[in-house]
Amino acid sequence: MAMTLAAPSRRTVTHAVLLAACVGLLGYQLQAVDLGALLADVRAGWVVAAVLAFAVSLGAAAHNLSAFAPLRLRAVDTVRAQLAIGGLRIVAPAAVSTPAIGVRFLHRKGLALPTAMTVLAVAQTAQLLMTIVVVGAIAVLASTSLPAPSPTALLVIVASVAVLAVAVVPLRRVDRVRRAVAGALGSVRAIGAHLRSQPHRVISGLVASGTLTLAHITAFVCCVHAVGGTASILALTGVYLAASSAGSLVPTPGGVGAVESALVAGLVATGMTAQIATAAALLSRVVTVWAPAVPGLIALRGLRREGAV
Numbered sequence: 001m002a003m004t005l006a007a008p009s010r011r012t013v014t015h016a017v018l019l020a021a022c023v024g025l026l027g028y029q030l031q032a033v034d035l036g037a038l039l040a041d042v043r044a045g046w047v048v049a050a051v052l053a054f055a056v057s058l059g060a061a062a063h064n065l066s067a068f069a070p071l072r073l074r075a076v077d078t079v080r081a082q083l084a085i086g087g088l089r090i091v092a093p094a095a096v097s098t099p100a101i102g103v104r105f106l107h108r109k110g111l112a113l114p115t116a117m118t119v120l121a122v123a124q125t126a127q128l129l130m131t132i133v134v135v136g137a138i139a140v141l142a143s144t145s146l147p148a149p150s151p152t153a154l155l156v157i158v159a160s161v162a163v164l165a166v167a168v169v170p171l172r173r174v175d176r177v178r179r180a181v182a183g184a185l186g187s188v189r190a191i192g193a194h195l196r197s198q199p200h201r202v203i204s205g206l207v208a209s210g211t212l213t214l215a216h217i218t219a220f221v222c223c224v225h226a227v228g229g230t231a232s233i234l235a236l237t238g239v240y241l242a243a244s245s246a247g248s249l250v251p252t253p254g255g256v257g258a259v260e261s262a263l264v265a266g267l268v269a270t271g272m273t274a275q276i277a278t279a280a281a282l283l284s285r286v287v288t289v290w291a292p293a294v295p296g297l298i299a300l301r302g303l304r305r306e307g308a309v
Contacts, residue, residue, distance in 0.1 A: 042283065046226035050219045050287045057215035058082050060208045065102060067205030068122045071110055077308060080299040081105045084309065087296025090289065091253050098124075101300075104309045123205070130209035134217070135237060142234040216240065216288070223284040224267070229277070231270040239266030260285060 062078035081101055088097040099120060106116035220240045221233065231239075243262035247255025260281050267277035303309040 050222035053219035060212035063208035083296045084300035086292045087300045127209040131213045224280040227279040
C-alpha cells in the first residue's frame with residue numbers, strides 16, 4: 001500500500017517562510033564583511049564581562065520566578081530550569097520555550113496548573129514593569145528624556161482595551177470559559193494573598209526582575225565594546241530591546257535571523273560600520289544563546305530524567 005505524506009500545515013509553512021526571509025536578510029547583511037579579521041581583534045576582557053553578566057541574568061531569572069511562587073524552590077533547581085529554557089529555545093520560539101518549561105517546572109514542584117500559569121504571568125509582568133523602570137533610569141542618567149506617546153498610539157491602546165472589554169462579555173457566558181476564568185481568578189487571589197503576607201518576596205522579585213533586564217543589557221553592551229563598537233548606553237539599550245521584541249514576534253527557534261538582523265540594523269543606525277555591527281551582533285548571540293545551549297540541553301535532559309519538567 002502506498003504511503004502518502006501529510007501536507008505541511010499553514011503554520012509550518014508560515015514559520016518556514018519567515019525563517020527563510022530572516023536568514024536571507026542576515027546573509028545580505030553579512031556579505032562583504034570580513035568577520036575573521038574583526039573577531040581576531042576581539043577584546044577578551046569585555047567578552048569575560050559579557051559572560052559574567054549573562055551568568056548574573058540566569059540567577060536573576062531564577063529568583064524572579066521563585067519570589068512570586070507560593071512555595072519554596074531550591075535555587076539550584078530553578079537555575080537549572082532557566083538553563084533548560086535556554087536549551088529548548090534553540091529548537092522552539094521563545095514564546096513557547098519559556099512557558100513550556102516554567103509552567104511544567106512549577107506544576108511538578110506541587111502547584112496546580114492554573115496557579116503555575118499565574119505565577120509565571122506575574123513574574124513576566126514584573127519583568128516588563130521593571131524593564132520600563134530600568135530604561136527610564138538609564139534615560140535619566142543619560143540626561144535624555146523619553147518621548148511622550150503620540151495621540152495615535154494612545155488612541156490605539158484605548159481602542160484595543162475597549163475591544164477586549166467588549167469581547168469578554170459574550171465569552172463569559174460560555175461554560176468552559178467561565179470555569180477557566182474562575183480558576184484563574186482563584187489562582188490570582190491565592191498568589192495575591194501569598195504576596196501580601198510576604199511583601200519582602202515581592203520586593204526581592206522586583207529587584208531580580210530589574211537585575212535580569214540590566215544584566216541582559218550589560219552583556220550586550222560588553223559584546224559591542226569587545227569588537228570596538230561605541231554608542232550611548234541609551235541607544236544600545238534601545239537596539240537590544242527592539243531586537244528582543246523582534247525575536248518574540250517572529251516565531252523562529254531562538255529568534256534566528258530576526259534578532260541578528262535587527263541588531264545589525266539597529267547598530268548601523270547608531271553610526272557603526274556594518275562590519276562592527278555584524279561582529280557585535282554575532283558575538284552577543286554566541287554569548288547569550290549558542291554557548292549556553294549545550295549546558296541548557298544537559299539541564300533539560302537531567303530535569304526530565306528526574307521528573308522535574
